[in-house]
Amino acid sequence: MKKILAGILFLLVMNGTGVYAKGFLFGKKHKRAPVPVVKIYTLDDYMKDMEQEIKANWAPPQNSFKNKTVVYFQILRDGTIKNPTISETSGDREFDRTAMIALANTGKVTPPPKNFVGESMDIYFTFERFSYLVRKDRYDR
Numbered sequence: 001m002k003k004i005l006a007g008i009l010f011l012l013v014m015n016g017t018g019v020y021a022k023g024f025l026f027g028k029k030h031k032r033a034p035v036p037v038v039k040i041y042t043l044d045d046y047m048k049d050m051e052q053e054i055k056a057n058w059a060p061p062q063n064s065f066k067n068k069t070v071v072y073f074q075i076l077r078d079g080t081i082k083n084p085t086i087s088e089t090s091g092d093r094e095f096d097r098t099a100m101i102a103l104a105n106t107g108k109v110t111p112p113p114k115n116f117v118g119e120s121m122d123i124y125f126t127f128e129r130f131s132y133l134v135r136k137d138r139y140d141r
Contacts, residue, residue: 050110051125057103059101060129068088069099070088070124074122075123077112079110079112081103084103
């Protein structure tokens with residue numbers, strides 16, 4: 001009876017890379033192949049990934065300290081960025097231009113998740129830069 005129970009017993013052990021099943025077959029310990037952990041890819045995850053891809057291609061001007069530009073564009077099902085237009089200008093033409101260049105250089109992002117319904121996704125993307133100046137005479141050393 002013990003050997004039969006030992007042959008049926010499986011323990012699930014969590015590991016940083018996934019779930020592994022360990023079993024005992026007739027009193028002898030053996031490992032099974034890893035069972036992959038399925039990550040649910042949410043719209044929030046997708047938006048964060050898309051932001052990183054676009055901002056990796058953005059080089060804001062050095063002389064801009066507090067600017068914000070909002071750009072409207074569409075993402076097609078294959079990830080292509082289409083029809084970028086400035087929705088809200090920063091008032092600094094150079095800053096706005098670098099935002100448009102970032103989108104042109106990106107060209108295509110990771111396609112939307114498979115559960116996305118529709119031909120395109122409308123995006124209002126904010127390019128924002130805040131820099132702070134600190135007076136050295138007011139800084140404790």
